[in-house]
Amino acid sequence: MRRQVASNLAWMLTERGLQVAGGIGIVAMLARGLGPEGFAHFQYAQAVVYIAASVALICGGEVVIPRLVANTDPAAQHRLVVHAFGLRFGAGVLAYLMIGAFMLVTQQGPETWIPALILGIAVLLREPSGIVTAWMQSHTRTRPNAVINISSLIVKAAVVGLLFWLGNQSVPAYAAAISVEPILAALLLAQFYLSRAPKTPVNADAGLARELFSNGTLFWVSFMLMMGSRRVDQLLLKPFVSLSEFGAYAATMQILDNFVTVASILAAGIAPMYVYAQPTLAQARRNIARIAVGMVAVGVMGGLIIAISAHWIIQLLYGSAFASAAELLQLAAIVSALVFADVGLTLLPVYMRRPQLVAIKWGIVFATTIVVDSIAIPHLGARGAILGYAVANLLAIAFGIAIWLRQTQGTPAPHGAKA
Structure with a gap:
């Protein structure tokens, strides 16, 4: 097995x-x-x-x-x-x-x-x-x-x-x-x-269809908020900037999308043994704290490497026509380390089987992205969208830390947790 x-x-x-x-x-x-x-x-x-x-x-x-x-x-x-x-x-x-x-x-x-x-x-x-x-x-x-x-x-x-x-x-x-x-x-x-x-x-069977629909609604809402928060910045940005600036921003986020995928891959490989298999919440919390710190270190290190190599990366992948994307990539790469911390902290509500907390988090991220982008983009253009990206992820981390701090050390593992 x-x-x-x-x-x-x-x-x-x-x-x-x-x-x-x-x-x-x-x-x-x-x-x-x-x-x-x-x-x-x-x-x-x-x-x-x-x-x-x-x-x-x-x-x-x-x-x-x-x-x-x-x-x-x-x-x-x-x-x-x-x-x-x-x-x-x-x-x-x-x-x-x-x-x-x-x-x-x-x-x-x-x-x-x-x-x-x-x-x-x-x-x-x-x-x-x-x-x-x-x-x-x-x-x-x-x-x-x-x-x-x-x-x-x-x-x-x-x-x-x-x-x-x-x-x-x-x-x-x-x-x-x-x-x-x-x-x-x-x-x-x-x-x-x-x-x-x-x-x-x-x-x-209408009854089975309704049951499947109702049981999956909370996860469905979470996914819609998550995916919306990841792309609504581009919908808000396009009317306020030139096509070349929008293309540079989109090129930047494409690189970062692939980079932050590393966080999900790490979580998928680590969580089953070091989080979901833990018999008590206290043990899971300790491991999640270590995982989150380790993932932040990976995110910071990778972000700094991308920022330092931004001009070379843009030239290699996109060519000189996208040279303006290098500065945007430098800013966004440093901010992207926040995503690694968020992915690590999100393991706790998943372990506790509290999908409503994940839905609330993505609701906060989605709303924050819209508010900050709507204010910042008209004045800062693509940099305003990066600001919205940073603020939204900071709030996601703050929400994750708050959940982590509220859990008591001696609470037993949720019923049915994997062992």
Whole structure:
């Protein structure tokens, strides 16, 4: 069993590492192929799609996986998978309509709404097909999903690379290339599951659908607030700055998105043994404090390296056309260390199984980002957006520290905590 768990973790970390490396290479080709203005249009469309995609995160793995683990009957699992898929697909359709509605209301030009509608295809496919990933995880089988995701990533990178090699400068063409990944992954996941699922028909059960919806609502709200807080800055920034400045900011945040992913990878690798397996809250708290301090050290060290190397990184990845992004990257890289602290501290409410605390935290981050950006961006431009990023993450850390301080040392572990 331990060997299987270690193998699954290795495949997960390998996939995440390749996703980060591939993402950096793909973004570099997008920036160089499209130029600052084309890249700005692409990034704005992607930000809109990213926020809308959170609507499709209904009935996530935290709701589905425990149910699948508790009931191993194939017919019962198939029934659950079908109903969860239906909820996710319906939410995906709603999210796609929201993308179109936003583009109409804000009167975006075709250089933005066409790629947004193309990129929005992922909203219709990624989360609904993700139910198969949850089914695999319940059976402790992460390798097939990792292979599918890596294969899809390679195909996407190849198509983007071909467009770049041909000198293509069409934003919709690159959007279509990016959409190859979710389409291929969805098809492969569907084939994998349907070839193994029971062939018996499933009748619609409104009661089960309502139960899945209600149980996942709190997590759903948390994900929407989290994803909204990560991209709303770009929606607020675009009307106040030039396309070149917006493109420079978007390029900066793309680099930092890949950097702060390291925090999630570290947490995923450390938490199961050093946090979730602890029998008492006191032990978990002590370990979380150590983890948070260690992650801050990693964040500060990495942020300083990125800040010192900012000009070289921008030149290497994006070219001289994005030279103005170097100064923004220096500022944002130092601030990004805050994210590492937040990820470490968030392990405590997860350990206590208090998702409402996570939802409150992301609500604070989302509201703070909007307020600070709305005040600072008109005066400071992209630097105002970085200020909003810093203040929001500082408040997230303060919230995490407050939760940590309020817990008593002798409190036993929550009922059902992993041992």
